[in-house]
Amino acid sequence: MAGVFEHTVNVRWRDTDALGHVNHAVYLTYLEEGRDAFYMWALDGSPMYVVVRLEVDLRAEVRHQDRQVMVQIAVERLGTTSLTTRETIVTAARELVASARVVTVRWDPDQREPIPFSHDERARLTALVSG
Amino acid sequence: MAGVFEHTVNVRWRDTDALGHVNHAVYLTYLEEGRDAFYMWALDGSPMYVVVRLEVDLRAEVRHQDRQVMVQIAVERLGTTSLTTRETIVTAARELVASARVVTVRWDPDQREPIPFSHDERARLTALVSG
């Protein structure tokens, strides 16, 4: 799909829990790793941001022997301080593991409050909004 | 509020990240710890279950010096294999940290598929559905 960024995440043994699969909270860490890589790619750097809203459908288990999953990030909407992304986790065989809509907010770590994206960040991210 | 179960969670240093606050993925672990305690209380045991859908609004930071947060669990809807809960994280001072709607499914770890709640589990959980 045009405009979709993809990043490979290695499954760690520590990601599993006693049900023998990757714990559901770790799915957010996989999405975060993909999102951080997306930001590096889109903005040539890692802006500080926080997650303010999540909707996640968890569709399939991931097990340690899967070794890797892919995270896909597409930009849905850009606000003054916020970015809404559509995020999916798929297996190497492209089976859907989870799909999410995530709202993140650019963050000033000193003031501990949202700040607007810069003009340059805005231009780059706007170009990535899915049609 | 009637029908709301509450459980205290200790904040660990390991829960924080380099923004100086508890990482957003750990909020799901806090909710899970509260939910597991809820199940112990409601069903006299920990049934196996998996999380299939999450909606989470993250409203405030938690920092290590907060030491503790409270997780509140209320039952919204009971299905054949699924339970929908309203879950919140609040500070000791009752400030809202996060609110969530979570759908979990009773799970057969051997077959790796959903199973219905037992008659007894159903009776106990139905009695807890918020009016």
Next chain:
Amino acid sequence: MAGVFEHTVNVRWRDTDALGHVNHAVYLTYLEEGRDAFYMWALDGSPMYVVVRLEVDLRAEVRHQDRQVMVQIAVERLGTTSLTTRETIVTAARELVASARVVTVRWDPDQREPIPFSHDERARLTALVSG
């Protein structure tokens, strides 16, 4: 034992791995939680510190149904910038889970280097060195 501080840690489902027990790396997190509580008790506050050396013998599994473990901290030796502690994890039934010797160093997070304990910290910690 005289001079031993003890702190209770709640076992989280997220602490387990696919072998059905608490992952060995989480033992360090349990020790850290006990050590942070020890510092709060000994120094009326949480000094910044880093771990520079660990020796750990892991003797028994912890499972989610254990619910709680106890961490015990005893001071072995105080240096200019370092503190050596003997640390154990035991079950509620006082079975030994793990025993460790840990060297931590007082840390200046701005300079990112060790700093000496203050005169007051030194006096308080010296009083706790096991005979």
Next chain:
Amino acid sequence: MAGVFEHTVNVRWRDTDALGHVNHAVYLTYLEEGRDAFYMWALDGSPMYVVVRLEVDLRAEVRHQDRQVMVQIAVERLGTTSLTTRETIVTAARELVASARVVTVRWDPDQREPIPFSHDERARLTALVSG
């Protein structure tokens, strides 16, 4: 160095703590990820094992912007049920981050007790003992 296996680990944002660096407990997870890859390479599969003893010297911070570290595994000694390895974490620039000696034990997850390495595992691992 002859006989040293090396594996690359991606640093995740979740690995950091509020001191702005990778938490010390996560160093064990990095070593575990390297050890699991070592076992896959040495034995064509992931045997079940548990960690029974650790000695770790932590020499340098890892920060999120380091992006990757390398884990090196060398076999020091093979026992009937146990394997002793020398393990190091180094940066991409080959700076030493941590060095460890780790004793692991082949594990029967059903009986929850140690089991001997098989004849084939023993032959393969013996060939890797550092001279």
